[in-house]
Amino acid sequence: MEDCFEIGGKTLASRLLIGTGKYPADGMIPDVCGASGSQVITVALRRVDFASETDNVMKHIPDHMVLLPNTSGARNAEEAVRIARLARAAGCGDWIKIEVISDQRYLLPDNLETTKATEVLAKEGFQVFPYMNPDLMDARRMVDAGAAAVMPLGAPIGTNRGLRTREMTQILIDEISLPIIVDAGIGKPSQACEAMEMGAAACLVNTAIASSSDPVSMGRAFGQAVTAGRAAYLAGPGATRTLASASSPLTGFLGQGRA
Amino acid sequence: MGFFDFWKTLDPETILARIEASTEGDVLAALAARKCTSENLMAYLSPAAAPFIEEMARKAHDETLRHFGRQVLLFTPIYISNHCVNQCVYCGFNARNRIHRRQLTLEEVATEAEAIAETGLKHILLLTGEAPGVATQEYIEESLALLSKHFTSIGIEIYPVDEEGYTRFVAAGADSLTVYQETYNAGLYETLHPAGPKRDFRFRLEAPERAARAKMRGVNLGGLLGLDNWRRESFFTAMHANWVMDTFPEVELGISLPRMRPHAGGYEPAFVVDDANMVQIMTAFRLFLPRAGITMSTRESAFFRDNVLPLGVTRMSAGVHTSVGSHTEEEGSGQFDISDERSVAEMAANLSARGYQPVYQDWRMV
Amino acid sequence: MMVNGSEERLPGVDMTLDAFLKHKGIEAGSVVVERNGDVVERSRFGAVLLDEADQLEILRFVGGGA
Numbered sequence: 001m002e003d004c005f006e007i008g009g010k011t012l013a014s015r016l017l018i019g020t021g022k023y024p025a026d027g028m029i030p031d032v033c034g035a036s037g038s039q040v041i042t043v044a045l046r047r048v049d050f051a052s053e054t055d056n057v058m059k060h061i062p063d064h065m066v067l068l069p070n071t072s073g074a075r076n077a078e079e080a081v082r083i084a085r086l087a088r089a090a091g092c093g094d095w096i097k098i099e100v101i102s103d104q105r106y107l108l109p110d111n112l113e114t115t116k117a118t119e120v121l122a123k124e125g126f127q128v129f130p131y132m133n134p135d136l137m138d139a140r141r142m143v144d145a146g147a148a149a150v151m152p153l154g155a156p157i158g159t160n161r162g163l164r165t166r167e168m169t170q171i172l173i174d175e176i177s178l179p180i181i182v183d184a185g186i187g188k189p190s191q192a193c194e195a196m197e198m199g200a201a202a203c204l205v206n207t208a209i210a211s212s213s214d215p216v217s218m219g220r221a222f223g224q225a226v227t228a229g230r231a232a233y234l235a236g237p238g239a240t241r242t243l244a245s246a247s248s249p250l251t252g253f254l255g256q257g258r259a
Numbered sequence: 260m261g262f263f264d265f266w267k268t269l270d271p272e273t274i275l276a277r278i279e280a281s282t283e284g285d286v287l288a289a290l291a292a293r294k295c296t297s298e299n300l301m302a303y304l305s306p307a308a309a310p311f312i313e314e315m316a317r318k319a320h321d322e323t324l325r326h327f328g329r330q331v332l333l334f335t336p337i338y339i340s341n342h343c344v345n346q347c348v349y350c351g352f353n354a355r356n357r358i359h360r361r362q363l364t365l366e367e368v369a370t371e372a373e374a375i376a377e378t379g380l381k382h383i384l385l386l387t388g389e390a391p392g393v394a395t396q397e398y399i400e401e402s403l404a405l406l407s408k409h410f411t412s413i414g415i416e417i418y419p420v421d422e423e424g425y426t427r428f429v430a431a432g433a434d435s436l437t438v439y440q441e442t443y444n445a446g447l448y449e450t451l452h453p454a455g456p457k458r459d460f461r462f463r464l465e466a467p468e469r470a471a472r473a474k475m476r477g478v479n480l481g482g483l484l485g486l487d488n489w490r491r492e493s494f495f496t497a498m499h500a501n502w503v504m505d506t507f508p509e510v511e512l513g514i515s516l517p518r519m520r521p522h523a524g525g526y527e528p529a530f531v532v533d534d535a536n537m538v539q540i541m542t543a544f545r546l547f548l549p550r551a552g553i554t555m556s557t558r559e560s561a562f563f564r565d566n567v568l569p570l571g572v573t574r575m576s577a578g579v580h581t582s583v584g585s586h587t588e589e590e591g592s593g594q595f596d597i598s599d600e601r602s603v604a605e606m607a608a609n610l611s612a613r614g615y616q617p618v619y620q621d622w623r624m625v
Numbered sequence: 626m627m628v629n630g631s632e633e634r635l636p637g638v639d640m641t642l643d644a645f646l647k648h649k650g651i652e653a654g655s656v657v658v659e660r661n662g663d664v665v666e667r668s669r670f671g672a673v674l675l676d677e678a679d680q681l682e683i684l685r686f687v688g689g690g691a
Contacts, residue, residue, distance in 0.1 A: 020688030029688075044690035047629040048656055048683045056655045057688045063667075072690025086684055087659040089664045099690055174294060222426035237291060253566040254535045 003234060005202065007179050008095050008127035008148040011065055013037045014198065016226040016239075017068065017181065018219065019206025028215050029060040036219035039119065041065045042097060042206070044072045045087050063118060068129065070097040077116035084121050096121060097129040097151070107157040111138040115145055122146025131183055134168035139176050149178050154195065155185025157249050162191040166198070174201040189218075189225030201232025261468055262502050263461050266578075269498065271444055274301075277493045279571055280298065281305035290314055295547045300497055303543035305488045308561035312539055316570055319542035322549045323571040331610055332552075332574045333603060333616045334382035336416070337371055338583045339363045339402055343388030343594065345455030347441070347517065349526040351386040351594045354455065358592035361583040362394060370404045374586045376409035376602040378578055381620040383410045384437060386594075389418035389457055396424055400431040407432035411620050414479070418456070419466040425473035435477030438463065438468040439517060442486045443495035451486065467503050477511035479554065484540070485519030485528030493540045497547050504548070513552035513574065514544050518559065534563060536572060557599040561609075564599055569611060577606035628678040635677055643670040646683070656685045 005012045008197050017040040020029060033041065041061055061067070069087035074080035077100065084096040098121070100113040114130045115138060121128050127148040132138060134152035152169045153163035157168035161170065162185060173180045179201030186192050192203045209227055281302040289299035290311065292457065302308060303315060340362035343352040351358070375383060383406060387394040399417060406413050414435040415428060425436065427483060442448050445460050452458045467478045480500050482492040496514060504512050516537060519528040532540075537559075554574040557563050564575065579600075580586055581593035603610065607617040626633060636648050642665060646653050658665045659682040665673055675681075 002641060019690070021690065023688060026688055042690060043686040043688065045657070045684050046687045046689075048685050050629070050651075054646075054651075056657060056685060058686055067686075069307060069686065070690035085664050086657045086659055086682075089666065090686065091667060092686075097690075207642055236288070237293075249313050250569055251313045251321055251535075252536055253562075254312075 012039050015202040016223050017204040022210035024055050026060045030062050030220040031216045033062050035216045036223040040068050042068045042070050045083050066098050067092040068095045070099045072099045074100050075102040077113040080117040081120050095127045099131045115141045118142050118147050119145035134165045136171050139172050149181050151181045151183040153184040154182050157184045160187025187223040193225040193229035197232050269558050278305050278490045283307050300547045315542040319545035319571050320569050323508050326550050330616045330618045335578050336384040336386050338386045340387040340388035340394035341583050342393040345457040346453050348451050353486045369405050371586045372406050372409045379422050382412040384414040386416045403431040418464050422469040422473050427472045434473050437479040438466045439481040441483045444487045447487050471507040471510045479513040481515035483517050484532045485530050488579050489532045507532050515554040541570050560598040578603040628681045640675050643674040655684050658683050
């Protein structure tokens with residue numbers, strides 16, 4: 001049976017989402033898209049720099065890719081909402097990843113502001129993907145606010161430290177009915193595989209691919225890792241039996257005494 | 260969406276069939292699973308799990324140690340009225356039973372409360388039959404106020420009321436609601452309750468969520484084991500408990516395993532639930548709901564209660580009398596016969612001897 | 626007027642947003658514009674007349690964020 005990834009009103013074949021930041025050359029992006037199999041790519045919104053001749057990243061994003069603009073730069077809900085509305089005006093769809101970061105040291109997201117922005121934007125018809133620090137109560141609030149998914153960080157942005165938030169992320173996967181997309185901190189394909197084996201719906205990987213010495217190959221590896229992890233999750237773990245010790249059985253009393 | 264809507268999606272025949280069709284492989288998969296799913300629970304409740312009871316017990320023991328340590332909360336029930344208009348075929352208080360009907364005056368409630376408080380207990384469960392015209396909500400509220408003077412945690416096991424009623428009970432001092440659905444099998448439920456307001460299956464089923472909305476702190480559920488196939492009954496009980504936990508995450512959830520016992524009416528339970536079955540049910544509950552409390556009442560013998568301690572019991576009644584006014588007077592007609600007649604002091608000593616700490620007060624409202 | 630935080634002279638009278646972007650060498654389809662706090666629909670670039678007191682934010686998608 002086909003494993004369909006339904007999210008934000010679309011059906012996708014790949015559970016790997018990628019980014020556009022930190023590439024040595026934006027020209028690599030189409031090859032990374034192809035090699036990784038990813039169908040969703042994030043972009044940021046910035047002021048046009050009139051002084052320099054900067055290339056338009058949009059020229060490098062293949063037409064079939066679904067755009068997931070992010071609100072990077074926003075330090076509070078109001079700014080995130082403003083960026084989201086502008087992003088939508090570009091006419092590339094109504095998906096928006098909410099990134100509200102007022103912590104410049106670690107780039108950790110502000111869950112409270114993120115929830116506020118989620119509520120406003122969901123009411124305006126956006127498909128909202130909030131990036132958050134995994135906390136069950138906050139995730140529940142984001143669900144109630146109308147999010148399309150929840151995106152817990154695996155580790156702080158850019159650290160490539162893997163699933164440092166494993167326990168909390170696992171709780172979200174267990175308890176939240178929306179797709180859980182592990183975002184940030186995934187440094188190796190094995191970590192993306194692990195996130196999928198845990199039951200995550202998808203992974204978003206940017207730094208690990210873009211900063212690799214061979215982004216196209218690394219993109220391919222991540223695509224394969226996400227596929228493998230998902231297949232393993234669906235297949236279910238094999239049964240291992242723990243042998244009960246013979247001393248003092250807990251149920252030895254059954255069969256003695258009165259019924 | 261209330262629990263009734265979820266309950267409607269569970270077909271009792273299909274569920275029993277799936278439980279009974281579980282294989283040894285399914286049980287092994289459940290024992291290996293990181294988190295117990297509903298499918299795993301079905302395997303745990305199946306005939307195929309019988310040879311694995313020791314393993315289930317070990318796993319349940321580990322879970323219990325981690326979540327509850329070696330502590331057991333002691334409490335006792337106080338029956339303040341056995342008037343009842345229902346005719347539940349299995350119950351000693353059945354309106355058609357010729358028993359002495361008694362309702363304590365508020366003065367008598369106070370006297371009983373004092374006697375119970377002397378034993379050191381701080382948790383109490385207040386019970387009535389279903390006779391709202393006699394044991395009125397006002398009477399219950401006044402009794403709660405009296406009990407509040409002596410006890411820091413008061414549960415109620417009374418006829419279902421509306422949300423407004425539960426709000427008033429909470430204000431009067433109730434912090435937990437015990438309501439057993441008896442059976443989640445609606446067809447069987449109808450035949451077991453030929454007359455009286457208890458016939459309203461849905462109103463009873465939705466009592467826990469009304470209480471939760473009324474800010475009742477704790478809710479205790481259970482099916483009366485023996486009425487219907489216990490495998491199915493336990494599955495539905497667990498589904499109800501799980502739903503309440505999901506919908507009201509702040510509510511403290513407890514499960515009981517009341518097993519049918521002889522009583523004045525003489526109802527013969529349709530299904531036999533032996534000790535091994537009880538252990539299977541209890542460990543399955545513990546594994547599916549690691550943080551739910553499990554109550555073992557004095558319907559069970561001292562021998563059985565003592566031996567299932569390591570398997571997940573977190574609350575036990577002690578010094579129990581199920582007739583009205585019987586903490587101070589002669590034993591009257593009880594709701595069910597007690598098997599474990601040990602007093603609070605005896606229970607406490609027994610627990611300590613077995614390496615468990617008896618707890619009298621878990622918390623108090625300030 | 627203010628454009629992306631810097632002061633700029635309006636290059637001419639009766640200048641539409643569309644014409645202004647052309648003047649700056651920017652492809653209208655590659656940017657989004659916020660004028661005095663409001664998002665301007667792309668379809669209206671040719672209709673909106675700029676004013677000396679306007680505050681414009683002209684933005685485009687770039688690689689990055691996370």
